[in-house]
Amino acid sequence: MAIRYRLAEKQKEIGEWRQYLHRHPELGFDTFKTAEFVQQKLQQFGCDEVTGGIGRTGIVGLIHGRDRTSGKVVGLRADMDALPIIEATGAKYASQNDGKMHACGHDGHTAMLLGAASYLAETRNFNGTVAVIFQPAEEKGGGGKVMVDEGLMERFSIDEVYGMHNMPGLNVGEFAIRSGIFFAAADTVSIVLKGKGGHGAFPHMAADTTLAACHLVTSLQSIVSRNVDPVQPAVLSICSFQTKTRAHNVIPQNVELLGTIRSVDLEVRDGLIERIQRISQSIGTAFGVQAEVKIETGYPAMVNSIEHTLHAIEAAQRVSEAVNDDMDIVMGAEDFAFMLNARPGAYILTGNGDSAPLHHPEYDFNDDAISSGSSWWVEIAESRLSVTEEN
Numbered sequence: 001m002a003i004r005y006r007l008a009e010k011q012k013e014i015g016e017w018r019q020y021l022h023r024h025p026e027l028g029f030d031t032f033k034t035a036e037f038v039q040q041k042l043q044q045f046g047c048d049e050v051t052g053g054i055g056r057t058g059i060v061g062l063i064h065g066r067d068r069t070s071g072k073v074v075g076l077r078a079d080m081d082a083l084p085i086i087e088a089t090g091a092k093y094a095s096q097n098d099g100k101m102h103a104c105g106h107d108g109h110t111a112m113l114l115g116a117a118s119y120l121a122e123t124r125n126f127n128g129t130v131a132v133i134f135q136p137a138e139e140k141g142g143g144g145k146v147m148v149d150e151g152l153m154e155r156f157s158i159d160e161v162y163g164m165h166n167m168p169g170l171n172v173g174e175f176a177i178r179s180g181i182f183f184a185a186a187d188t189v190s191i192v193l194k195g196k197g198g199h200g201a202f203p204h205m206a207a208d209t210t211l212a213a214c215h216l217v218t219s220l221q222s223i224v225s226r227n228v229d230p231v232q233p234a235v236l237s238i239c240s241f242q243t244k245t246r247a248h249n250v251i252p253q254n255v256e257l258l259g260t261i262r263s264v265d266l267e268v269r270d271g272l273i274e275r276i277q278r279i280s281q282s283i284g285t286a287f288g289v290q291a292e293v294k295i296e297t298g299y300p301a302m303v304n305s306i307e308h309t310l311h312a313i314e315a316a317q318r319v320s321e322a323v324n325d326d327m328d329i330v331m332g333a334e335d336f337a338f339m340l341n342a343r344p345g346a347y348i349l350t351g352n353g354d355s356a357p358l359h360h361p362e363y364d365f366n367d368d369a370i371s372s373g374s375s376w377w378v379e380i381a382e383s384r385l386s387v388t389e390e391n
């Protein structure tokens with residue numbers, strides 16, 4: 001194991017930054033205090049340039065190596081936003097912002113990248129430039145996309161980009177990655193069934209939207225099982241079923257269904273959407289109600305480049321003896337996909353140990369993972385901007 005000694009030494013201090021961030025979670029693009037904290041730290045470390053306000057609260061810090069003209073620019077990205085969850089960890093550093101919580105470990109990601117930035121700014125054992133990128137709104141809103149749209153890659157001449165996320169269930173100090181498609185594309189579906197409504201005692205005089213919606217939810221489940229090639233990953237989950245009435249005897253006029261569509265192949269994605277529309281219309285017709293279907297495009301599939309995945313694996317192997325280089329595709333989504341669409345690179349998972357799952361009120365980032373996570377950032381930066389070899 002090649003944990004950078006300096007980072008092992010700094011683990012406690014980086015953990016304190018993490019716990020500070022955990023205490024003050026912020027949502028979406030409104031990560032103002034977090035950004036201020038990050039910006040101050042980067043300035044303290046002696047970053048050569050620190051730019052804020054990209055994608056509202058996003059920050060880029062540039063750290064030049066010994067010979068900045070002879071290397072490229074490597075981007076390292078962390079996310080800063082929290083979730084609208086009421087914390088139940090009971091930790092002494094628990095959230096002080098009501099109803100907001102760092103339940104996805106972005107506090108840990110920010111702290112680990114800050115730790116790497118402090119090391120790189122101090123040692124400068126590389127050529128070219130490291131761009132540390134701190135983005136808001138990963139959970140919702142596509143902060144990564146907004147930063148890319150605002151010229152992140154061109155403005156800082158970034159050549160390649162890397163990302164990291166913690167993973168509960170994977171041991172601390174272990175890494176997991178795969179080449180090619182790693183995370184799924186996520187789209188949302190909203191279906192409103194509209195009917196005549198009426199008295200629960202006289203169903204023959206109404207058009208029952210609730211019964212139609214029940215049949216629709218069941219029929220939609222035939223899409224993945226009957227219409228998608230069984231070897232292709234696909235998910236359709238209807239997660240919300242709502243009527244506006246709270247009565248025992250009123251057949252509602254409207255029922256709204258909300259769901260998520262996950263896929264990794266464009267043809268499969270188009271097929272899922274086509275079938276959702278067709279089945280919704282057909283069930284609507286059969287039950288005498290109207291079906292309005294709205295599909296919204298979300299994050300695209302996240303694709304690791306083959307070459308850069310190898311670099312990421314090699315860096316991980318220098319930090320850890322346990323690197324899974326052929327992890328299964330994850331049907332979750334990640335807005336780092338937008339950065340990987342703009343520049344080649346790779347995204348890796350690092351173990352969070354036996355913690356509650358991500359987005360759970362009892363989840364907590366594991367501070368013991370800091371030294372290996374920060375060391376990976378340093379390894380990937382120094383190896384891609386090597387002072388001894390051509391890249």
Ligand SMILES: [Zn+2]
Pocket residue numbers: 103104139358359
């Ligand atoms: Zn999350």
Ligand SMILES: [Zn+2]
Pocket residue numbers: 104105106138165
């Ligand atoms: Zn996350």
